[in-house]
Amino acid sequence: MAQFVNLVGRRFGKLNVVERAPNHGKHIYYTCKCTCGNLKDIRNDKLLNGQAVNCGCERKRRSDNKYDSRNSKLYHVYISMKQRCFNSKCKSYKNYGARGVSVCNEWVGNNGFENFQKWAVENGYRYDAARGEQTLDRINVAGNYEPRNCRWLTIQAQQNNTTRNKMLSCNGETHNLKEWSIIRNIKYSRILKRYKLGWEPEEILEFKRRKK
Template sequence: MRVVDIPLYGVWNTMKQRCYNPKNHKYKNYGERGITVCSDWKNNFWSFYHWGISNGYQRGLTLDRINVNGNYEPQNCRWATQKVQQNNRRNNSIINGKTIAEWADKSELSYTTIRKRIESGMAPEEAISTPDRHFVNITINGETKNLTEWSKIYGVPMKLASRRIKEMGWDPAVAVTKPPRKGNYHYAT
């Protein structure tokens, strides 16, 4: 196996690119802010690899800096889920004592929905209290899921399912289970 085929190699390389390559799209949030990689890791993939394995690396986890203003070094890094990472961001919005990720976890709204609402100028309290227009509970064969979940399961674009329900008056269960017409999936009826 080539070293570049080892999953941790990609993590190591990406970490270095963010910190040292001005052409990397994330450089402004890392290297430009003075975030660096400790010399032991920067110059030695195997050192990073052994640290990663001995500190709980598993596929699906991401490298997280505990102090978001600190460097990539053993005492400031850990393996974390996306949810933990979303709560450990320097641009996190705190709404009534909770981060956006925490609100998303406790509500029927996605992280992206809440963040985009705030970015578009909606007041944070309104962003977390306004129901998602796509959150329609639908029961099929005794199982209840929302419009987004059923749309993914049946492969019907959510915009199409939503249009079928809201504009055309379709039964929600039919709207998410009837496949779109071929070649016209955006507006199929």
């Protein structure tokens, strides 16, 4: 039998061990006070092996916001937007960041995503829209990503806006096939063929088709 180690008074992550908890069957439990204020009984081995480092408050908070699966599509749009503008290693940077296109202060920093999300929902973003159906569009293509220069477009609306050009959205950006052909340096005929075959936007715009 393992030697009993008294953990009272010790600290594990955000948990301060207050006292030995009343019997919980065959395991030893401690009542711990989390820095968030919660009291919780936690098994001694979970404290010792590092599995328990808070009362559960951290995990809960995380699932409330950007890591929520409901938001993952929108978060991807958000991250892609920032990559294009700020990450010089991003493929599309030359058409955005390098040309002076930026993201407004409100949408970057600590609450950047939350602010962007709030704007998105208030301006017609739909969580149930199919992938690629809804896209973040800049009204003035030379302008920045900021509330007054952005809007959500559906593929339908974009096709109505243009007569002959086929529009394609990828990672929150929309261009017609001719523009994409220049941006990605892929022959227009190749893009058109892939488009007609019903490939996913990312596949259409990859120079070589990803192996599956």
